[in-house]
Amino acid sequence: MGISGLLPLLKPIQVNRHLSEYSGQTIAVDAYVWLHRGTYACATDLATGKKTHKYVDYCMHRVRLLKHHNITPYIVFDGGPLPAKKGTESDRKKKREENLARANALTAQGKHTQAREFYVKCIDVTPQMAYQFIKALRAENVAYVVAPYEADAQMAYLERTGTVDGILTEDSDLLVFGCKSVLLKLDAVEGTVISISRADFASMVSSAGGGISLLGWSDVQFRAMAILSGCDYLASIPSVGLKTAWSLLRKHNTVENVIRVLRIEGKKNVPKGYLQAFKLAEKVFLHQRVYDPTQQRLVHLTPIPDDEQWDEEKEAHVGR
Incomplete structure (x- = not known):
């Protein structure tokens, strides 16, 4: 979920803030982050088919917390599967199935405490669960939108168009999408968040x-560094993490130069067709389809340039 190691790397510009500092603002919230967290308390019930709404209670408690601090929540749900994430979603599904099998085996042995650890890991938030949350939002007149594809791109678009003032999530991808104000790690007891402001990137001057x-x-x-290190749309080149990607780009300026040098040196195994795959991943961060609430139609996150040659492969990758 997100870019591995990005948040720790940005630790120098992370600021602890109280929710009261965002009074009067509209904040977009990644619904599935809250839903996933909400399943922790009822993972065994969900995995074994028992009826529960604890995950909705968890989410609505946080909705009311934002409203208590005069923040207008704008809840954003993931939509359909994005072709660019097919490999990532397949891996996650396989891991969930493995964890469910282990949990059931431990339950059969009477090891319920150990089983719960694996039940937590096997839960997938379903559209039916999201709909239960939506019904609760409707009952309290809370704004929400279901993205055509990913909530990340949708939230980035809402911030870019001024619909929201910031984004509450747990996903570092939002920074790669270009978001200006990202809030993380909501503490519902203390009413605090960790804030990362894009305006502070320039203050990271010491290596x-x-x-x-x-x-x-x-x-x-910044986007190139993140993609090179590995993201949901493209696996990294083996042994290339964030710091290595940063160092390579700092030295060679462009991704094309980086790939050429790595191939010449022969010290790292650059997969065949990597540069083309990189460019497709970049298109997803730039042009993924989102919903425009004002026009009530689908648009690209950022418009495709007039001189861009747009083909079927790119179209499929960013979501039809």
Whole structure:
């Protein structure tokens, strides 16, 4: 979920804030993050087919917490499966099935405490569960939208168009989508969040102690670093994490140069067709389809440039 290691790397610009600081603002919320967290308390019931609404109670408690601090929540749900994430979703499904099998085996042995650990890992939030949350939102007149594909791109679009002032999530991908204000790790007891502001990227100027400098870096470079290190749309080149990707881009400027140098050096195994796959992954971050609530139609996250050659492969990748 997100870019591995990105949040720890951005630790120097993370700021603890109280929800009261966002009074009067509209904040987009990743619904499935709350739904997944809400299943922890009732994972065994869900996995064994017992009726429960504890996950909805969990989500609505947080909705009311935001409203208590005069924040307008705008809940965003994932929609249909995105072709670009087919491999990632397949891997996740396989892991859930393996965890369910282990949980059932432990339950049969009477080891219920150990079984619960695996039940938690096997739960997948279903459209039916999301609908129960939607019904609760409707009952309290809370705004929501179901994205055509991913909530991440939809929330980025809502912020970009001024519909919302910030985004509450647990996913570092939002920063790669170009979001300006990302709130993480909501503490419902203390009413606090961790804030990352894109405006603070330039303050990361020291590469001492294993850190990185983002001073002078463009959105294009930041996005390239994230994709090179591995994302939901493209596996990384073996042994290339965030710091290595940053170092390579800093030295060679463009992804094309990086790939060419790595192939010449022969120290890292660059998969065949990697550059083409990289460009497709970048298109998903740039042009994934989203819903425009004002126009009430599907649009691209950012418009496709007039000189862009748009073909069937790209169209399928970003969502029809």
